[in-house]
Amino acid sequence: MTEACERPEATAGGAADPGDPAADRLEVRAAVFRGDDGDRLRVETLALAGPSHGEVRVRVRAAGVCGSDRHVLDGEWNVPLPAIMGHEAAGVVEAVGAGVRGLGIGDHVVIAWHQACQRCGECAGGKPWACTRARSNDSLLPDGTTRWRDAGGSEAFPYLAVGAMSEAIVVPEFAAIRIDPAVPFDVASLIGCSAGTGFGAVANNAEVIAGESAVVVGSGGVGLSIIAALRLAGATPIIAVDVSEARLDEARLAGATHALLGGPDLAERVAEITDGGADAAFEAIGRVQTMAQLPELIRPGGRAVFVGLPPEGQKVEIDGLLLAYEGKTIIGSNYGGLVPARDFPRIAAAYRAGMLPLDRLISARVRLDEVNEAFEAMRRGERTRSVIVFD
Ligand SMILES: NC(=O)c1ccc[n+]([C@@H]2O[C@H](COP(=O)([O-])OP(=O)(O)OC[C@H]3O[C@@H](n4cnc5c(N)ncnc54)[C@H](O)[C@@H]3O)[C@@H](O)[C@H]2O)c1
Ligand SMILES: [Zn+2]
Ligand SMILES: [Zn+2]
The missing domain is CATH 3.90.180.10 (Medium-chain alcohol dehydrogenases, catalytic domain)
Incomplete structure (x- = not known):
C-alpha cells in the first residue's frame, strides 16, 4: 500500500x-x-x-x-x-x-x-x-x-x-x-458533504443492517443521500417524508419504497407501514419540530438520528420518560461519523458499481453567476441539489 x-x-x-x-x-x-x-x-x-x-x-x-x-x-x-x-x-x-x-x-x-x-x-x-x-x-x-x-x-x-x-x-x-478519476466531478462533489453525510449517517451512526426498516424526514440533498445509502445497506421498507411532492418523486427514484407527506399523524402512518415503528429514523431538515417528532417514529429499542442542523440556540422538546422506558437512542450525526480517507473512496466505489445512484440526486447544473438563483430554488423546495460546475 x-x-x-x-x-x-x-x-x-x-x-x-x-x-x-x-x-x-x-x-x-x-x-x-x-x-x-x-x-x-x-x-x-x-x-x-x-x-x-x-x-x-x-x-x-x-x-x-x-x-x-x-x-x-x-x-x-x-x-x-x-x-x-x-x-x-x-x-x-x-x-x-x-x-x-x-x-x-x-x-x-x-x-x-x-x-x-x-x-x-x-x-x-x-x-x-x-x-x-x-x-x-x-x-x-x-x-x-x-x-x-x-x-x-x-x-x-x-x-x-x-x-x-x-x-x-x-x-x-x-x-x-x-478518488477514482472515472467518477464525474459533479457526482464527486456530493461525496464531500451530502452523499458523504448520508452514507455515514446510515453506515457509521445508525449502523443499519439489511432488513431493518427506516424513515427519513426531509428529502432534500442530504435526505435523498440517506435514502440511497439505506437502499445500499439493504434496509426495507424505506419511508421518505417531505412537504413537496416533487421531492417525494425523487425519493422514490433514489430508493424509497414509500413516500409520505409530513403531518401530525406521521407517527401512526409510519407505525402502520413498519408494524409498530421504524428501526431507524433520520431528520434531514434542521427543524426542531420534526426533530422532536423523530423518537415517535421508531419502535422500542430504535435509533433516532439527528442529521439536520437547526438555527443556533433552538431547543428540541422530547418525552424523556417514554424515551427511557422504550429504550430508544438519539444519535447526533456530525459529518456522518466519516473518516474521509476511508469512506470517500468507498462511496465512489459504490457509485461506480451502480449501487449508489448519486447522479440522480443532482437536479440542476449551474454556473457560478447563477448561485443566487440556486439558493432561491432551494428555499422554494424546487431542487434536490444544484451543483455549480466550472470549466
Ligand atoms: N449533520 C451534518 O453533518 C450535516 C451535513 C450536511 C447538511 N446538514 C444539514 O442537513 C439539513 C438538510 O440539508 P439539505 O442540503 O438536504 O437541505 P435541503 O433544503 O435540500 O432539504 C431540506 C428538505 O426538507 C424538506 N422540508 C422542509 N420542511 C419540511 C417539513 N416540515 N416536513 C418535511 N419536509 C420538509 C424540504 O422540502 C427539502 O426537501 C440542513 O439543516 C443542513 O445544514 C447536516
Ligand atoms: Zn453540506
Ligand atoms: Zn484531533
Whole structure:
C-alpha cells in the first residue's frame, strides 16, 4: 500500500516555487457573502495565496449547494465575514506545497470540510469528526489563518475552511481525498458533504443492517443521500417524508419504497407501514419540530438520528420518560461519523458499481453567476441539489 499512502516528493512538485506561497498568488472568481445585501452573494475576484507547507491548491470543477450554506445566508448561523461560500467540492490538484507526499498534480480529489487536527486522541481513535481542535468551523485552516484576500486587501474566510464556490481553493493535503478519476466531478462533489453525510449517517451512526426498516424526514440533498445509502445497506421498507411532492418523486427514484407527506399523524402512518415503528429514523431538515417528532417514529429499542442542523440556540422538546422506558437512542450525526480517507473512496466505489445512484440526486447544473438563483430554488423546495460546475 506504499503507493496509495505516500508518493515520492519528486513527483509532487508543480507549484511555481513550493513553500513560497506569495510567489504563487492567484486571482480567482468566487461567490462571496458579506451580509450587506440580504441573503445574496456577489461574485468577486479575490487573491488566493499559493499552498504553504502540507497544503495543496485544487482547481475546483464542481461545487454543490448545501442546506448548511443556506443557514448562513439566512442569518441562522454566524460565521466570519466576508465568507467564500460552499463546502461541497471536487476538483483537480494543480499545485502542492512543500512536504506534500500523498498527492500529485492532476489527482482528482474530493474535499473534506471537517479538518481535524490529525494528532489528538479522537483523531488517533478514528473519530476525526469529534476533534475539538479543528479550526474549520471558524473558517480557518489548521494553522488558524486564511489564504484569501479581497480586492481591498482584507482577509476573506472560506466557509468551513473550504470555500468551494471558487475557481480554486487551498486546503491541507489531508483534507483533499484522492478518488477514482472515472467518477464525474459533479457526482464527486456530493461525496464531500451530502452523499458523504448520508452514507455515514446510515453506515457509521445508525449502523443499519439489511432488513431493518427506516424513515427519513426531509428529502432534500442530504435526505435523498440517506435514502440511497439505506437502499445500499439493504434496509426495507424505506419511508421518505417531505412537504413537496416533487421531492417525494425523487425519493422514490433514489430508493424509497414509500413516500409520505409530513403531518401530525406521521407517527401512526409510519407505525402502520413498519408494524409498530421504524428501526431507524433520520431528520434531514434542521427543524426542531420534526426533530422532536423523530423518537415517535421508531419502535422500542430504535435509533433516532439527528442529521439536520437547526438555527443556533433552538431547543428540541422530547418525552424523556417514554424515551427511557422504550429504550430508544438519539444519535447526533456530525459529518456522518466519516473518516474521509476511508469512506470517500468507498462511496465512489459504490457509485461506480451502480449501487449508489448519486447522479440522480443532482437536479440542476449551474454556473457560478447563477448561485443566487440556486439558493432561491432551494428555499422554494424546487431542487434536490444544484451543483455549480466550472470549466
Ligand atoms: N449533520 C451534518 O453533518 C450535516 C451535513 C450536511 C447538511 N446538514 C444539514 O442537513 C439539513 C438538510 O440539508 P439539505 O442540503 O438536504 O437541505 P435541503 O433544503 O435540500 O432539504 C431540506 C428538505 O426538507 C424538506 N422540508 C422542509 N420542511 C419540511 C417539513 N416540515 N416536513 C418535511 N419536509 C420538509 C424540504 O422540502 C427539502 O426537501 C440542513 O439543516 C443542513 O445544514 C447536516
Ligand atoms: Zn484531533
Ligand atoms: Zn453540506
